[in-house]
Amino acid sequence: MSGLLKSSIGRKVAMALSGLFLVVFLTQHFVINSTAVIAPDTFNAWSHFMGTNPLVQFVLQPILIFGVVFHFVMGFVLELQNRKARPVGYVEYKGSANAPWTSRNMILSGITILAFLGLHFYDFWIPEMIHKYVEFAPEDPTRYYAETVHKFESPVRVGLYVISFVFLALHLWHGFASTFQSVGFNNSYSKALSKFAKVWSVAIPVGFILIAVYLHFNQIPH
């Protein structure tokens, strides 16, 4: 058990499980975000809950951050190991003949998502942290909706978000469905699950894109 993370299969399973965890988080994030389009009051209420509930803030949030960091670090470690496993490369390598682009470029889509996370943290998380834990600003349960909408005022930012979500979809397209294989689940049930995973992998990022675009075109005054 102790050596599990040192083995190739252990790491692969760890990637899968951390990925699955992030998939759950993304679903939750999407559900809350979608209320910004449907019911701004609900959005405010849920955002306030998430931003102030001690369980969310001091237990779930660190776990999430750990999950994100773990998934990225492990992704880089695996990539480095995999490169080391072929010190002399091929002159001609026809990867497209036997594997889809998404599966061969997880590191590329992953790095794009990492860059996006930087932007996303800069946009939302860091201001939130400063607001709450540095400035100790007074609580205002209605501020979230307006702040969020205003973030999407800039077409450049919206453009960056859209591109990032496309890469997120590409990453999920391979990543989500392949978690089942990684944890050893490959049978007729897992094949059905994989189909669901593929649908989800497109639907969620497209949903995020629609929200971003919707908010951009439905600005409210400052």
Added chain:
Amino acid sequence: MKLTLKVWRQKNATAKGQLVTYTIDGIDGDMSFLEMMDMLNNKLINEGDAPVTFDHDCREGICGSCSMFINGEAHGPDRLVTTCQLHMRKFKDGDTITIEPFRAAGFPVIKDLMVDRSAFDRIQHAGGFISVNTSGNTQDANSIPIEKENADNAFAAATCIGCGACVASCKNSSAMLFVGAKVSQFALLPQGEVEATNRVLNMVKQMDEEGFGNCTNTGACEVECPKGISLENIARMNREYLAASLEG
């Protein structure tokens, strides 16, 4: 037909290699790829050059010796064949064909297109067997019925010829399909179940020590495998490994 060949030439394990271009004429579509290489070699010998070294033996797709990376794919563009069964009718007059050795840290080049695949042997030494005395005094072969589906799946896994196309094709040089096939064969049979825990732990450990990469589920191995070994075998190994790790 007339072809241009770009062949990897490397004098020995430590020498630096490069692609060398040759042209060859009079290739017949009924020739196998290796017969085309034979023709090239006899031409080279007649011209006073060193022939190209490559592994080959049975030339009927079962020994797993041949191992060329042809036009960017292990065993070339055809599916479910080894290089020896790839026929020249898959190419056109005037084609340029790039021929490289299988590349992986676990498969160091010995010379030209020949690589050292003894890592596969060492993985098997670590646990690719059932510990039964070779005395013949075992129980009757029919004393344990085996469900046909399991027997068939074990056979399907056991058809692996150990050629290494999975490693060569994988962008990560992972050997999981090979090891997964071996682990699966035994895991599916009642005779192999007894040692299943140690077998999968030891074989995976050895696989990692040999310097093969990690599996990222691209599926390239399954597509390029000349015997069509299924990815299900990797899933089964993952399962077996997890169970074994949690047990141990």
Added chain:
Amino acid sequence: MALDSKIPSGPLADKWTKHKNEINLVNPANKRLIDVIVVGTGLAGGSAAATLAELGYNVKAFCFQDSPRRAHSIAAQGGINAAKNYQGDGDSTYRLFYDTVKGGDYRSREANVYRLAEVSTNIIDQCVAQGVPFARDYGGLLDNRSFGGVLVSRTFYAKGQTGQQLLLGAYSAMNRQIGRGKIKMYNRHEMLDVVKIDGKARGIITRNLVTGEIERHSAHAVVLGTGGYGNVFYLSTNAMGSNVTAAWKAHKRGAYFANPCYTQIHPTCIPVSGDHQSKLTLMSESLRNDGRIWVPRKKDDAEAIRAGKLKPTELKEEDRDYYLERRYPAFGNLVPRDVASRAAKERCDAGFGVNKTGEAVYLDFAAAIERYGKEQAYVQHLDANDKALVKKLGQEVVKTKYGNLFQMYNKIVDQDPYNTPMMIYPAVHYTMGGLWVDYNLQTTVEGLYAIGEANFSDHGANRLGASALMQGLADGYFVLPYTIGDYLAHDIRTGPIPTDTPEFEEAEQNVRSQVDALINNNGTKPVDYFHKKLGKIMWNKCGMSRNATDLQSAIDEIAALRAEFYKEVRVPGEQNEFNEELAKALRVADFLELGELFAKDALTREESCGGHFREESVELDGPQKGEALRDDENFTFVSAWEYKGAPKDAVLHKEDLNYENIEVKQRSYK
């Protein structure tokens, strides 16, 4: 030296048990003091190495391939016989013994064959215990099929890859011992000489194929499991690397070579497609269970087919000549291999061949597809008169039985055998001849053993289908490990054999000078040139049918070719590197000597028996007219040849064969 086959006395059925009870044993502690060299890692060598190591001996195993798993046993397709009688169709040890002796045309040793049949059942038990995934039925029990020339279903199989599965079983047993350190494995090593000390085999000289290093290896006994010599024909179903060198070097050191002319020409191989051909591919004999063999009845049709103007499927039933069914109504398409091969050659020689070169006959599955399709239609309650449906259902059944073979054929020939008949032609497949061994599998050199196809013992003049795997594993797992103990029991106080003796020195120098001579030969022709030429001589004059004139000229031509080889061969590259041309040259040099002895042996044997068909010895009249005529009065013996410097000087020793338990009869498949 008089040949002593050391057959134990007593009733046939008790000989092996009695012998095992009487021979010397080595106690486990002493086994640790004894080294055994095993050359070759196929079914025989691999299983022997694993078992000897299991028993406690220190084993050094050698193969020229990059891994033991690649030995050519892996290519065997059809199956392995065993007298299990699981099908309850009347099989028994005696019946397997009888079929093997009869199939071998009464030219094998009764006691050896009986022992083979006796241990055959152990093989299946052993392999299943090792995890060999044999085919099973829906009840979970082992499945059997019938195989050419016998009347019971005793063949165990794993689709068309039985040899592969059995070899991987033996390889896994070896892996276990390698992991324990009891086998030291030498891959990519070629044995180039046997070292004899005081008349006993005490070691070998090898060449490391990667570095070119010439190495000395010593042991208390040497076991050769180095396979057959079919590649003397250049084109055969053997692997490219299969060679006679180890056996031939042993022969030169005093091991008699038995029955070199007994060659099996397998009837169902993919025909030659052109001069570029480097090897031939077998299509399992199991195909003959369902395929019908035919050629056109009219020469015009054959010519039209050859010219590509007529398709075989267009030919009406009455215009087809199912010649095996016509000539041999009792066995039909299932006659033994030698009979089927000769019949195909006879039709092609008469001008009825069906491919470009006129050297192919059809193997047709249309009837089987229809039969199976109808059966399936009934089973599934579908319309058995719907032709398209029946064909589809039938093709599915055929696919489950022979899918991999059909796929292989399709890849090689580029034709779809589900819809057009396969083309097949005989090809050299197996050599029944080999090093002469006694009942203990020891050659005429003390301490030198030969097992599997490398020896001559069990198949007589013709081998039955699915018997090669059986013999290889029987020798390796269950016979040699007992009998070698009898010899090694005398060596428990010998201690390690040193390699710095004059005998090793002499043998190494012998190898070095041969290597140097070839490397420094400033010839002009590549090795393949000579090998192909030798192959042509062998195929044309020592092939499926032989006569005195041709054999004599073959002897002369091979001797001349050998002289030309040493003058004209060009071996590029250096000694101390991976040099395939050098390895090939060393092998072809030995084939050029063996080929001559082969022809000489065939010339001496003035009878037709099994795979050896002499045109001078045929039935002149009666129902068997034109069939092979055996001469039991003058030729019921094993020809064992002693090396005397050149193949032409080889001296013949005869081991008379006595049949006490079987009535010697004319083989009839009519």
